[in-house]
Amino acid sequence: MPLLDVRNLRVEFPTRRGTLVAVDDVSFSIEPGEVLGVVGESGAGKSITGAAIIRLIEPPGRIAGGEIWLDGRRIDTLPPERMRSVRGREIGAIFQDPLTTLNPLYTIGRQLAETMQTHLGLGAKEARARAIRWLEEVGIPAAAERIDAYPHQFSGGMRQRVVIALALCAEPKLVIADEPTTALDVSIQAQVIALLKRLCRDHGTAVMLITHDMGVIAETADRVAVMYAGRIAEIGPVREVVKHPRHPYTEGLMGSIPPLSHRVRRLAQIEGAMPRLTDIPPGCAFNPRCPRAFDRCRRDRPELMATDGPNRAACWLHDPSSRDEALGHAA
Amino acid sequence: MPPDASRTVATEALVEVEDLARDFDVSRPWLFRVLNGEPRRIVHAVAGVSFAIPRGTTLSLVGESGCGKTTVARLVVGLYRPTRGRIRFDGSDITALGADDAARSIRRRINMIFQDPYASLNPRWRVRDIIAEPLRAFRVLEDERAIAERVAELLRHVGLSPKDGEKYPHEFSGGQRQRISIARALSATPDFLVCDEPTSALDVSVQAQILNLMKDLQEEMGLTYLFISHNLAVVRHMSDRIGVMYLGRIVELAPTDALFEAPRHPYTRMLLDAIPDLEMTGRRRIPVGGEVPSPIAPPPGCAFHPRCPFADARCRAEVPRLRAEGEALVACHAVEEGRLAA
Numbered sequence: 001m002p003l004l005d006v007r008n009l010r011v012e013f014p015t016r017r018g019t020l021v022a023v024d025d026v027s028f029s030i031e032p033g034e035v036l037g038v039v040g041e042s043g044a045g046k047s048i049t050g051a052a053i054i055r056l057i058e059p060p061g062r063i064a065g066g067e068i069w070l071d072g073r074r075i076d077t078l079p080p081e082r083m084r085s086v087r088g089r090e091i092g093a094i095f096q097d098p099l100t101t102l103n104p105l106y107t108i109g110r111q112l113a114e115t116m117q118t119h120l121g122l123g124a125k126e127a128r129a130r131a132i133r134w135l136e137e138v139g140i141p142a143a144a145e146r147i148d149a150y151p152h153q154f155s156g157g158m159r160q161r162v163v164i165a166l167a168l169c170a171e172p173k174l175v176i177a178d179e180p181t182t183a184l185d186v187s188i189q190a191q192v193i194a195l196l197k198r199l200c201r202d203h204g205t206a207v208m209l210i211t212h213d214m215g216v217i218a219e220t221a222d223r224v225a226v227m228y229a230g231r232i233a234e235i236g237p238v239r240e241v242v243k244h245p246r247h248p249y250t251e252g253l254m255g256s257i258p259p260l261s262h263r264v265r266r267l268a269q270i271e272g273a274m275p276r277l278t279d280i281p282p283g284c285a286f287n288p289r290c291p292r293a294f295d296r297c298r299r300d301r302p303e304l305m306a307t308d309g310p311n312r313a314a315c316w317l318h319d320p321s322s323r324d325e326a327l328g329h330a331a
Numbered sequence: 332m333p334p335d336a337s338r339t340v341a342t343e344a345l346v347e348v349e350d351l352a353r354d355f356d357v358s359r360p361w362l363f364r365v366l367n368g369e370p371r372r373i374v375h376a377v378a379g380v381s382f383a384i385p386r387g388t389t390l391s392l393v394g395e396s397g398c399g400k401t402t403v404a405r406l407v408v409g410l411y412r413p414t415r416g417r418i419r420f421d422g423s424d425i426t427a428l429g430a431d432d433a434a435r436s437i438r439r440r441i442n443m444i445f446q447d448p449y450a451s452l453n454p455r456w457r458v459r460d461i462i463a464e465p466l467r468a469f470r471v472l473e474d475e476r477a478i479a480e481r482v483a484e485l486l487r488h489v490g491l492s493p494k495d496g497e498k499y500p501h502e503f504s505g506g507q508r509q510r511i512s513i514a515r516a517l518s519a520t521p522d523f524l525v526c527d528e529p530t531s532a533l534d535v536s537v538q539a540q541i542l543n544l545m546k547d548l549q550e551e552m553g554l555t556y557l558f559i560s561h562n563l564a565v566v567r568h569m570s571d572r573i574g575v576m577y578l579g580r581i582v583e584l585a586p587t588d589a590l591f592e593a594p595r596h597p598y599t600r601m602l603l604d605a606i607p608d609l610e611m612t613g614r615r616r617i618p619v620g621g622e623v624p625s626p627i628a629p630p631p632g633c634a635f636h637p638r639c640p641f642a643d644a645r646c647r648a649e650v651p652r653l654r655a656e657g658e659a660l661v662a663c664h665a666v667e668e669g670r671l672a673a
Contacts, residue, residue, distance in 0.1 A: 041534035041535065042534055157622055185396055185623070186563070186605050186606055187601060187602065187622075188622060189607075190607070191620070193607065212534065212535065213607070214535070214609060215607035215608050216607045218608070219607040220607075253536060254609070255539075256535050256536045256539030257564065258542070258565050258567065258568035259567075259610070260608045261608070261610050263568065266543055266546070267542060267568065269536075269539050269540050269543055270536045270539075271540075273504050273507075273537060
């Protein structure tokens with residue numbers, strides 16, 4: 001049984017000019033202990049998907065359809081006060097900016113201890129002792145002395161370590177990490193990713209890792225979902241998606257990343273930009289930018305389907321019944 | 332200026348920078364200092380940087396936040412006055428340009444592209460006026476019809492439509508705005524562009540479009556670039572030579588392929604090792620320890636010594652100078668003494 005099962009999730013934002021669908025019929029699952037990367041460009045819906053799972057969508061946005069199951073229990077219908085105990089206890093969260101997670105008025109020791117007292121029912125003394133152990137585990141030097149420091153007394157990298165301790169200290173089964181290293185310098189990013197990987201492996205925590213950085217995903221994730229215009233374009237084992245993408249968008253995305261190991265004269269280029277949510281084209285949302293689009297792509301919306309590899313892709317090129325049409329177009 | 336650095340100054344260098352330095356006073360207010368007995372606090376943002384950029388090539392400066400790369404960019408275009416050092420452009424000293432006609436004709440040939448296309452375009456101006464501003468400021472063209480024609484041509488050149496000139500910046504996406512910035516930077520036909528993280532606010536597919544455009548324009552117009560970035564992959568793609576900066580100094584300056592294939596300075600090695608790379612799927616990396624120290628009180632000797640696995644007593648006491656090592660210039664005692672395996 002998967003740890004997290006998201007089925008046909010739909011998130012809407014009502015506006016004066018009509019309803020925007022930010023996440024449209026998205027389904028995926030995460031196994032216990034697995035790291036699922038969610039990658040996409042700004043506006044693809046990756047962060048909103050993560051926020052929907054922990055029900056932290058800013059109103060007027062709302063979950064308009066679908067189901068979210070955690071460990072065999074449906075959580076999207078839980079009343080808000082029950083959901084509050086799911087957040088933190090069962091699902092931890094790490095956001096891009098550690099200052100939005102940490103309360104500037106409380107010492108980090110108090111924030112860690114309170115989290116454990118609330119969720120694990122520990123006494124104050126035991127919670128403080130464990131808080132020190134957590135700070136040691138995330139690599140804060142002189143943890144016993146620094147536990148009574150305030151967030152502003154830490155550097156950016158150290159703060160993100162504290163946030164990781166805070167997300168993991170209630171021993172959740174799942175952590176949702178939204179761009180956890182985007183605000184950090186590259187050498188600090190490497191430290192934080194290594195830390196997150198090690199801790200989640202040691203504690204058997206599953207991770208939904210949301211980022212725009214394909215390199216971070218390639219190093220960290222077991223599987224990856226590529227999102228485009230509110231939908232999953234492709235999902236599969238990370239190596240397959242990186243090395244043998246089956247969706248033309250994924251292919252273009254990989255080609256547009258400058259390689260580190262060698263020089264290319266020109267980067268592959270996807271023409272245009274992702275459509276705004278107000279004018280998503282009919283059929284496949286990627287069709288106006290797709291070099292291989294044919295008639296059916298402009299007409300019917302593809303669902304995720306099997307390909308010739310382990311990846312599934314939402315692309316008519318992989319549908320046996322439209323293959324002749326696709327080849328005809330290419331010829 | 333270290334003697335070894337001068338050797339690489341090619342005769343055809345368009346831009347030459349010698350021992351450039353800039354301090355910033357970040358002291359607290361006077362009364363506060365007096366009451367608390369605090370000294371002045373000076374940040375040595377750039378502490379003596381030398382390089383030369385041959386005409387038609389790209390030099391990139393790369394490093395982590397606080398290393399001084401953006402300050403160098405701003406010094407070179409004249410947005411800051413240097414505390415020390417000289418900047419030469421096409422043979423003339425532009426360290427302290429005045430406001431006379433000669434200065435104006437040199438300034439016309441230097442322009443800049445900024446990181447944030449949401450902050451660098453005036454939201455109240457139409458795009459055509461934004462792009463025409465350098466034309467008017469430097470009196471390149473006076474006739475309004477000629478200006479309109481030039482703006483239309485520039486818009487087409489950067490992949491936009493001449494009709495876009497009537498619109499305001501908010502009507503464009505980030506990538507399109509950066510195209511507008513490029514059109515503005517190019518409008519007075521400069522030879523030299525300083526590009527400060529021009530794509531770091533953009534999505535990766537849009538970044539590819541902008542990088543391709545910048546390379547095409549360089550080839551077509553023979554532009555010289557000083558390119559500032561924290562992204563080593565972008566820098567590898569764009570540059571002929573790369574300078575790696577750490578706490579206000581260049582620690583290694585080398586041709587691009589040499590830097591990536593045989594990095595010499597321990598900091599360069601650490602940086603290259605730290606980048607998550609698509610090729611490395613499944614590879615285990617050695618995480619690096621420590622953080623960049625405060626530039627207010629940099630460590631004595633080599634500023635990198637607290638994080639460096641090869642540091643010894645000399646590294647803790649003496650600032651290393653840039654010395655030639657093969658094709659590269661490296662500031663490292665361990666490299667000089669051969670303590671570091673190549």
